[in-house]
Amino acid sequence: MTPIHQILLDRLASFPCLTFAEVMELALYHPEHGYYGPGPRRIGRSGDFYTAVSVGPLYGRLLATLAGQVCEELGNPTGFTVIEQAAHDGQLAEDILEASAFDYLIVEPNPRYEAVQREKLSRFGGRVRWVSSLTGVPDLPALFVCNELPDAMPVHLVRWNGEAWLELQVVADPAGALSFAHGPLSSPELAAEAALLPRDLTDGYTTEIGLAALDWMRELAASKFHGAVFIADYGFDHDELYAPERSTGTLRRYHAHQADDRVLEGLGECDLTAHIHFTRLIETAEAAGMKQRAYEHQGRYLGKLGLPWLATLEGRAPDAATQALLRQYHSLTHPAFLGRSFRTVVFNKQPG
Ligand SMILES: C[S@@+](CC[C@H](N)C(=O)[O-])C[C@H]1O[C@@H](n2cnc3c(N)ncnc32)[C@H](O)[C@@H]1O
Numbered sequence: 505m506t507p508i509h510q511i512l513l514d515r516l517a518s519f520p521c522l523t524f525a526e527v528m529e530l531a532l533y534h535p536e537h538g539y540y541g542p543g544p545r546r547i548g549r550s551g552d553f554y555t556a557v558s559v560g561p562l563y564g565r566l567l568a569t570l571a572g573q574v575c576e577e578l579g580n581p582t583g584f585t586v587i588e589q590a591a592h593d594g595q596l597a598e599d600i601l602e603a604s605a606f607d608y609l610i611v612e613p614n615p616r617y618e619a620v621q622r623e624k625l626s627r628f629g630g631r632v633r634w635v636s637s638l639t640g641v642p643d644l645p646a647l648f649v650c651n652e653l654p655d656a657m658p659v660h661l662v663r664w665n666g667e668a669w670l671e672l673q674v675v676a677d678p679a680g681a682l683s684f685a686h687g688p689l690s691s692p693e694l695a696a697e698a699a700l701l702p703r704d705l706t707d708g709y710t711t712e713i714g715l716a717a718l719d720w721m722r723e724l725a726a727s728k729f730h731g732a733v734f735i736a737d738y739g740f741d742h743d744e745l746y747a748p749e750r751s752t753g754t755l756r757r758y759h760a761h762q763a764d765d766r767v768l769e770g771l772g773e774c775d776l777t778a779h780i781h782f783t784r785l786i787e788t789a790e791a792a793g794m795k796q797r798a799y800e801h802q803g804r805y806l807g808k809l810g811l812p813w814l815a816t817l818e819g820r821a822p823d824a825a826t827q828a829l830l831r832q833y834h835s836l837t838h839p840a841f842l843g844r845s846f847r848t849v850v851f852n853k854q855p856g
Contacts, residue, residue, distance in 0.1 A: 505680065507537035508772035513680050521673035523690050524755075524767075525658040525716065531771040532656065535614075538772055540656070543616045544593040552758045552775050555652050556736060556802070556842055557596045562832035563651075564599020566809045567734065570850075571606055571647040574732045581645040585609050587729060589638070590653035594621035600649075601628050608632045611641065638720075643728040643855055651736045654785065657720060659712035659755060659778045660694055666707040669698040674768065682768045691715075700784070702746050711746065711753040712778045718788045725792030726856040733794065733851040736802055739780025754779035782847060794851035803843020805850075806836050 508531050515522060535541045545551055548558035556563045567586075575584040586604070589611040591597050597608055608628070612618045613636050625632045635641055661672035663686065671694065672684040689695045697713045724733065739745075745754070756763045758775040767776055786796055798805060810833055822830060837843040 506770060506772045508534060509680075509682065511537070512674070512682065512771070513676055516674075516676040521675045521685060521687060523671065523673055524661040524684075524712075527674050527768075527771070528658040528776050531776055532658070534772065539775055541614075541772075544620055547592065552760055554761075554842075556836055556846065557592070557599075557651055559835045559842070560828065560832040561599040561602070562810075562829050563806075563836060564596050565603040565813070565829075566806050566836075567596070567647075567649055568600050568603035568606075569809050569812070570732075570734060571600070571604055574647045575606070575645070578645045578731055583607070583644060584731075585644045585646045585729075587611065587641060587644075587646045587648040589648070589650045590656070591621055592617065594624035596649070596651060597621065597625055597632065601625065601631060606631075609641065609644070609646070610634050611636075611638055613637060638723045638727040641727045641729050643730070646729040646731045648724070648729065648731070648733040648853070650734075653737070654714065654717035654720060654735070654780050655737050655739070655777045656775075657714060657716035659714045659716070660690070661710065661712055661753070661755065662689070662694075662698055662701075664701075664703070664705045664707065664709040669701060672710065684768075697784075705746070706748070706751060709751045711750075712755050714778060714781060714784075717780065717785060721785055721788045722792045725789055725794050725853070728856050730853055730855045732797070733789075733853050734848065735785075735850075736846055736848045737780045738845050739782045739785075739847060742781065742783040745779065745781055745783075780847075782849060786849060789849075789851055793856075794853050796849065797852050798848065798850040800848060801839075801844050802846035802848050803837040803839055805848040806833075807843075810837070 532539050533541055547555050571586050585607045586600055587609045588597055591610045591612060601608055608631055610621055612634055618634050662669045663672055670686045671689050673687045674682055675685045676682055689698055693715055694713060755767055755778045756765060757767050835841045
């Protein structure tokens with residue numbers, strides 16, 4: 505039994521059930537025993553999954569190019585800053601700082617992550633600052649970036665019973681085994697989101713509702729900086745997400761590059777993640793005042809950002825370093841790798 509499982513049993517001694525969002529929050533973010541709690545885990549070949557950041561420095565260079573474009577659109581203001589949330593071990597920050605002269609602001613609530621980032625980025629001195637939440641971000645001209653952040657936010661699980669949406673909540677049996685039980689939706693916010701889901705679904709259709717990602721989007725829109733927001737993650741549009749064949753939802757557990765749906769096992773030792781409902785995320789951002797400027801498969805969006813760089817290579821035999829960058833370009837943009845499963849959404853943002 506993992507420490508998180510024991511913590512859940514202690515809680516379930518006082519409460520009849522817990523929402524899956526409460527379980528996921530603990531399993532990922534408990535400061536001592538959560539998957540993301542004690543410090544940044546290794547991402548990439550020796551970790552549990554790859555991200556665009558772990559592919560190599562080209563991703564940061566392409567985002568530095570985007571930052572340059574946004575800065576120019578704003579009239580090259582002094583103090584233009586790249587803001588990052590979910591900076592993890594500071595790798596993307598290092599890549600963007602190396603590829604640009606912009607200042608950098610990291611939104612990092614976990615002091616252990618901040619300590620790791622400070623060490624990794626120490627050579628950039630005063631160019632890098634930290635705040636612990638979006639409300640601490642000052643009024644700055646900026647490009648905000650985040651890679652694979654909302655997919656790591658807690659989700660509620662709901663099931664269609666042929667007539668209504670019910671919530672799947674976590675219960676424990678007398679022997680301490682965890683399982684799901686049906687109950688009414690646990691909050692008016694969840695009921696309001698469930699009311700937007702289709703109803704012509706088969707009995708037992710199960711999916712997730714990411715209230716935390718929508719709250720984060722509203723908080724991001726309300727934060728004081730202005731400029732643009734770049735979000736990259738995996739997910740679907742409304743019709744793709746609620747397709748008949750996706751009847752068990754997208755919530756998955758990741759460990760050592762293996763994914764499965766045994767989401768109540770190995771709690772705290774495995775990543776838990778759900779696909780983004782991009783249609784709802786974009787609607788929420790626009791309702792909160794941001795304006796969509798792009799929404800595309802990552803391959804297409806990053807492919808276009810990389811065109812000026814590719815043009816500089818024409819007619820020249822690439823050296824070993826350039827060949828490595830070209831391999832990264834291929835991994836980031838090719839549909840069979842990260843190009844199609846990931847999407848990028850970019851907004852223009854006024855001060856909140
Ligand atoms: C899937 S990892 C992605 C890490 C990195 N961005 C990358 O792409 O390699 C998710 C990250 O989100 C971070 N995270 C989750 N909620 C956060 C929040 N509210 N503020 C800042 N980081 C957060 C976690 O600590 C973790 O580092």
